[in-house]
Structures are given as structure tokens and as C-alpha cells.
Amino acid sequence: MCVRSSATRWRSWPSCSWWSSSLSNRSRLAPIAGGPDPSEAPVDGYSVDIRTKAHRDADGRAVAVLDGLAFTMPHGTFTALIGPSGCGKTTTLRILTGLDTDFAGTVDPALGEARIAVAFQEPRLLPWRTVADNVALALPDEADKAARVAAALEDVGLGGLGERFPAELSLGQARRAALARAFAVKPDVLYLDEPFVSLDETSAQNLRALLLSLWARNPMTILMVTHNVREAIQLADQIVLLSERPAHVVDVVSVPLARNSRDSEAISGFAATLSRKYPTIVAL
Numbered sequence: 001m002c003v004r005s006s007a008t009r010w011r012s013w014p015s016c017s018w019w020s021s022s023l024s025n026r027s028r029l030a031p032i033a034g035g036p037d038p039s040e041a042p043v044d045g046y047s048v049d050i051r052t053k054a055h056r057d058a059d060g061r062a063v064a065v066l067d068g069l070a071f072t073m074p075h076g077t078f079t080a081l082i083g084p085s086g087c088g089k090t091t092t093l094r095i096l097t098g099l100d101t102d103f104a105g106t107v108d109p110a111l112g113e114a115r116i117a118v119a120f121q122e123p124r125l126l127p128w129r130t131v132a133d134n135v136a137l138a139l140p141d142e143a144d145k146a147a148r149v150a151a152a153l154e155d156v157g158l159g160g161l162g163e164r165f166p167a168e169l170s171l172g173q174a175r176r177a178a179l180a181r182a183f184a185v186k187p188d189v190l191y192l193d194e195p196f197v198s199l200d201e202t203s204a205q206n207l208r209a210l211l212l213s214l215w216a217r218n219p220m221t222i223l224m225v226t227h228n229v230r231e232a233i234q235l236a237d238q239i240v241l242l243s244e245r246p247a248h249v250v251d252v253v254s255v256p257l258a259r260n261s262r263d264s265e266a267i268s269g270f271a272a273t274l275s276r277k278y279p280t281i282v283a284l
């Protein structure tokens, strides 16, 4: 590890797509197939150790936001970041993606070298470009570009919608397009910030299944910020629990469930366990 400075070279930020939702307490979930089980996870990973990070308030005073945020994302696994509102989750993502270099601490230099993609709450598609052109934006100009775009759209169920404009898509379709754009670049690391917020539960669940299915076919390391502990349990290998601001890591919890056994009952059971142990962080 070394201290990342503003001189750190990042690969282009190929994808900015934001999608999201909430996994209702009452929803009946069947396990989603896809994604490696935790036991298959490799040991090596990307290390993050943000010692301090402050923002300035309106009067110019420093407000501590992060204070001891250390965790490792094992290569090829799915990490969920959960913490109270305003504790600094998005700030953490901005540091990891290289958008914010004004912090004290260390971030694994391999993260700076990795090909990354990011999906935001808002799909962030360029409205004047077609869906296909939005996906193409992230790709290098190579002979197979059109075929890669077509395959990426087909993979997310938008095979016939490439010539539409973003305004002609539903929110769920726009988030699929954003996913297509993220996966098309075959990133090493995918960052997701509350990717399923504002969708109805059925659409959100379909997108979660799509995410796991795409991930199963495209191995990569995923870090997802979410407020939704059930969603985290359903999708992640490990959950990083953050304190109130200034955030520090309270615990890193492995999800002790095979993916094909993560039905509503198992998810609720583990969520209740976490809530009992960390009542200020995991509210049900």
C-alpha cells in the first residue's frame, strides 16, 4: 500500500450509472442464482485505510467525516457498505474512485490501476445520445465495438431498445442501460451507490438478479453502498458496518449463507442477528 496522491493515475472513469431500491421486510424472496459463494472467495484483496477525511462547512470549518476506515475487498468478491445516513459512505466511494484525493490515509495502489466502472442512483445517461451510443461511449474505438454494445444490451434485456433515447425508457430500463454500460467495459472493480433505490420491489428484485447473473459471467470485485441490510445480505459476501459520522469501521461481517440458500427467511434471520448486535447501524 502507499499513500495515494493527486498524481495517482486513474484509468478513465468509463461508466456513471446510478440505479437502486429497497428490499421489503414482507417480500417473499426465492434465492437468486448466480455469483460465487463466499467459501470460493480468494484471500488477496484491495486494501483501504482512510485515516481521516474532513469536509468544510459553510463557514469554512473542517468537519470530520471519516476517522479510521479500514477494510479489505477480497478480489472477485462482493462487499456491501452500510452505515447511518450522512456517515460518509458516498465520500468513501468518491475517494476510492479517485474523485476525491484530499484525505489522509492509504488506498491500495492496485485500485488506482484497476479498470473501474461506477453506477449511481440516477442512471446518468446522456439524454441526447441513443441508448446504444451511451453504452458505446464507455468503449474504445475498436472493430468489435458495435457487436460489444449489442451484446451488452442483449445481456440486460434491452436488445431491441438500442435506438431509443433515455427519455423514452422507464427508470428500470434506464438502470439496465446503465448496468450494460458498466459491464461492457469489463471492469476489474464495480462501484455501486444505492443502485436499486426508487424502484418498485419487483423491478428492484429483477435488477438484483440481473446483477448477480452478469457478475457470474464477468468476474470482478464489487463494492456497493446501500441502506438496505436485507439487500446487502442477499447480494454480498461481506458487509462493512460503519459508525455515525465521523465514520469508522465497526465490524466487517461475512455473510454466512450460500447464495442458493438466501431466501426471505434466511435473510430476515441474519438481518435480525445483525440488528441485535448493531442496533444503531442495522435498523429493521
Ligand SMILES: Nc1ncnc2c1ncn2[C@@H]1O[C@H](COP(=O)(O)OP(=O)(O)OP(=O)(O)O)[C@@H](O)[C@H]1O
Binding pocket: 055, 056, 057, 065, 083, 084, 085, 086, 087, 088, 089, 090, 091, 092, 245
Ligand atoms: N462537498 C461537501 N462539502 C461539505 N460537506 C459535505 C460534502 N459532501 C458531503 N458532505 C457532508 O459529509 C457528510 C457525509 O456525506 P456522505 O454523502 O458521504 O454521507 P452518506 O453516508 O453517503 O449519506 P447518505 O446515507 O445520506 O447518502 C455529510 O454530513 C455531508 O453533509
